Structures are given as C-alpha cells and as structure tokens.
C-alpha cells in the first residue's frame with residue numbers, strides 16, 4: 628500500500644498506483660463522481676461544504692495514514708481535498724466518519740421533518756449559532772429555565788430565541 632518517501636525522511640507514503648488500481652477495480656474506467664481525499668492540507672470542512680457534498684449522488688472518500696498521500700493522488704485521482712480541522716490525526720478514518728455523519732444527517736429522511744433546519748451554521752440561522760435549549764426539571768439546584776420558555780407565548784419565545792442566537796453568533 629505504501630512505500631518510503633523519495634528524498635528520504637521518516638514515514639511511509641500511500642502509493643498512487645495502489646489507489647488508482649482500487650478506484651479502477653471499483654469503478655472501471657474511473658469514478659464519474661467526486662473523489663474526496665481527507666488531508667489536513669485540504670479545504671477546511673464547514674457546513675457550506677457539507678451541504679454541497681450532501682447534494683452529490685455519489686462520493687468516494689480516500690483516507691491515508693502515516694506520512695499521507697503520494698501527492699499525485701491528490702492532484703490527479705481526487706477532485707477535492709478536505710480537512711476536518713487544523714490539527715493532525717493518525718489517519719483519515721475518523722475524518723471520513725466525520726464527513727460521512729455530517730452529510731448523512733442532511734439527506735432526506737435521515738432526521739425527523741424540520742429537525743435539522745434550525746441547527747448552528749444553517750441557512751435558517753444565517754450561518755450563526757443556535758439558541759440554547761432546556762428541558763425538565765424547570766428548576767435544579769437553583770438553576771432556572773428562562774421564564775419566557777415556560778410562558779407559552781410563542782411570539783415571545785421566537786423573539787427570545789432569535790436574540791439568543793444573534794448574541795451567541797457575534798461573541
């Protein structure tokens with residue numbers, strides 16, 4: 628699967644011929660859809676990219692280990708390079724799972740109707756953060772649920788939530 632880096636140095640590098648053979652075996656002449664290489668050097672994953680990728684009919688995710696991909700994989704076999712954040716993990720398996728989960732919950736039928744619409748970073752919240760949530764008990768150790776949420780006045784509740792969301796988003 629991997630080999631020593633040309634030019635020397637530590638670590639092993641995932642071979643381009645091996646990845647090309649895997650793609651050929653899976654897709655014949657090559658995939659006719661986006662192939663995402665998970666790499667800390669890629670475009671940083673955000674909700675906009677999740678929405679974009681969730682709109683694709685098919686995706687292939689490539690994960691590496693050790694020193695990473697032979698650069699020709701990223702240049703010639705992948706259509707996208709995606710990072711899940713500015714830190715380095717040991718392998719691309721967890722980044723692939725993160726991307727998979729973020730996309731899967733945006734697919735029709737994955738969540739109850741409407742429950743994914745008002746999440747942090749969603750268009751419904753102008754890309755901002757969601758308002759806080761509370762549940763029973765209404766009082767615990769003197770920590771009270773905001774009275775407006777118990778008022779039953781949905782107009783006031785909407786306004787309070789909108790304001791909370793706005794304040795959190797500009798912090």
Ligand SMILES: C[S@@+](CC[C@H](N)C(=O)[O-])C[C@H]1O[C@@H](n2cnc3c(N)ncnc32)[C@H](O)[C@@H]1O
Nearest residue numbers: 665666667691694695710711715716718719722
């Ligand atoms: C130890 S990392 C290689 C890091 C690489 N040598 C560098 O410095 O950019 C091994 C593999 O883990 C995956 N990986 C690690 N951190 C990642 C991140 N933040 N986002 C996406 N993939 C990551 C990638 O597939 C990467 O090739």
